[in-house]
Amino acid sequence: METFLQIYNETYKILLLLVPILVSVALIVWFDRRVWGFVQKRKGPNVVGPFGLFQTLADALKYIFKEIIIPASANKIVFILAPIITMTLALSAWAVIPLSDKMVIADINVGILYIFAISSLSVYGIIMGGWASNSKYPFLGAIRSAAQMVSYEVSIGIIIINVLLCVGSLNLKDIVMAQQNLWFVVPLFPMFVVYFISALAETNRPPFDLPEAEAELVAGYQTEYSGMMYAMFWLGEYANILLLCALGSILFLGGWLSPVDIYPLNAIPGIFWMIFKILILFFMFALIKAIVPRYRYDQLMRLGWKIFLPFSLVYVVLTASFLVYFDLLPK
Amino acid sequence: MIAHALFFYFFSIIAIVSAIFVIVSRNTVHAVFFLILDFISIACLFIMIGAEFLGMMMLIVYVGAVAVLFLFVVMLMNVTEQKLSWFRGTKKTGHIPVGLIIGTVILLELIVIVGGWRYRDSFSETEFLSFNSEFTNTHMIGNVMYTDFIHLFQISGIILLLAMIGAIVLTYRKREGVKTQSYIKQISREREDSVQLKDVEFDKGVKLDD
Known part of the structure; x- marks a missing residue:
């Protein structure tokens, strides 16, 4: 009986997290398109519902009722598995994200490693989709994307090491609580910039959306997908973007903490600050999508391996020596 | 449980x-x-x-x-x-005898090792490491790795680096006549270097100095 109660409680908690995330993914897609429109002096989606808020729901409805087409020469099992894996991984990483000091499903010791592991797994959804389609454009897109994600993961890993040096724990709550006096964005500002750009590349957002560069590769690994399976890829992609925004606000912007610890600000519940910070980061993602032209593939690789990697490595050495010299290492 | x-x-x-x-x-x-x-x-x-x-x-x-x-x-x-053509006997290869010999040798070795296996006296009873619940796994592993086994750790890193350099040296070849862009040239290009305004006289060409 006790086990059942526990299972019931956990399911309840998981649903309470998953449903808002799925809804906010829908809203964030609308927000993205809207910002994109405004930057280009268009209106963006504004017809369905108030301000066009239900546009994504209408799109989702359309996707659900569309026929799922599986190419004749495709590897059926892998073809169907790929979008499922993408979406499952993107959602399961949210289990360890603390939205406020009490709102977290799994408060594990190695939270940051868990997120890193899950995001390194998400490349499989793309490779599997590209390979199983048995078609040239998806395969090229998948290979590009895999190379891109693997290389930018390296630089994100080293950026995380920078933050961990200042915290002394792999727990996400500890990382936030270590920023009570000073957000890490101040001492580690260059790392924040590098993190932001790497996050763009990691989630295949413009200007690094080479895997789905429509001028060269039709739609990259998603070319052969239709209906709900395409929608799942796309849901997973946006859930991943939100996840990296959340991770960025936890690592650098003090998570659920208010900017200054004075009365009217710190009375606001932490979750609002968290959501606010995620939205700010996502707003920057959306602006960049509208502003910056797409990179060439060799420029992208050069940026990852020849600039970000050495730079963040040097910054690790600098941070470590600073902490040791002034005896600030966390005990 | x-x-x-x-x-x-x-x-x-x-x-x-x-x-x-x-x-x-x-x-x-x-x-x-x-x-x-x-x-x-x-x-x-x-x-x-x-x-x-x-x-x-x-x-x-x-x-x-x-x-x-x-x-x-x-x-x-x-x-x-x-x-699996060799398996069905359509293609003759010398792989099977070699594989059989190596497999037998490994099996014999395993039998010798497993047969002669005996725990050291101190290990025969479960012995817990001095475990301090204040520290997490990560702390403990880091502590051991960077103090007691620092030399082994560094040496394994150097071996990996050597393997990497070796692979690059083996596969890298300098190809002649490959056209690549130079980023510095591309970025430092100014308007004056690339655009010229010329007055063209009627019925006469223009010679540009390249």
Whole structure:
């Protein structure tokens, strides 16, 4: 009986997290398109519902009722598995994200490693989709994307090491609580910039959306997908973007903490600050999508391996020596 | 505790079955996918015995990096369908005798080792490491790795670096006549260098100094 109660409680908690995330993914897609429109002096989606808020729901409805087409020469099992894996991984990483000091499903010791592991797994959804389609454009897109994600993961890993040096724990709550006096964005500002750009590349957002560069590769690994399976890829992609925004606000912007610890600000519940910070980061993602032209593939690789990697490595050495010299290492 | 046991059997059965399928499956890409599944279930087993750091490292290093490389190699070399022609006897190869000899030698060695296996007296009873619950796994591993075993740790790093340099040296060849862009040239291009305004006289050409 006790086990059942526990299972019931956990399911309840998981649903309470998953449903808002799925809804906010829908809203964030609308927000993205809207910002994109405004930057280009268009209106963006504004017809369905108030301000066009239900546009994504209408799109989702359309996707659900569309026929799922599986190419004749495709590897059926892998073809169907790929979008499922993408979406499952993107959602399961949210289990360890603390939205406020009490709102977290799994408060594990190695939270940051868990997120890193899950995001390194998400490349499989793309490779599997590209390979199983048995078609040239998806395969090229998948290979590009895999190379891109693997290389930018390296630089994100080293950026995380920078933050961990200042915290002394792999727990996400500890990382936030270590920023009570000073957000890490101040001492580690260059790392924040590098993190932001790497996050763009990691989630295949413009200007690094080479895997789905429509001028060269039709739609990259998603070319052969239709209906709900395409929608799942796309849901997973946006859930991943939100996840990296959340991770960025936890690592650098003090998570659920208010900017200054004075009365009217710190009375606001932490979750609002968290959501606010995620939205700010996502707003920057959306602006960049509208502003910056797409990179060439060799420029992208050069940026990852020849600039970000050495730079963040040097910054690790600098941070470590600073902490040791002034005896600030966390005990 | 029943739930714990159930999960243990669940993950270990998946691990064993997928390990078998790595060898059995004809399609090499499927074999790599089963290998990944195997890695993941072993990582889950690590996490279940409380070694969460090792489990996560297993996921990041093996699944996130090594298996991706495997997949790349298998997909790009286009060896997806393995024809078992030698097995059916349509093609004569000398692989079977060699394989049999090596297999027998390894089996004999295993028998000798397992047969002569005996725990040291101090190990025959379960002995707990001096475990301080204040520290997490990560702290403990870091402590050991960077103090007692720092030399081994550094040497293994250097060996990996050597392997990397060796692979690059073996495969790198300088090709002549390859046209590449120079980023510095591209970025430092000014308007004056690239645009010229000329007055063109009627019925006469213009000579540009290149």
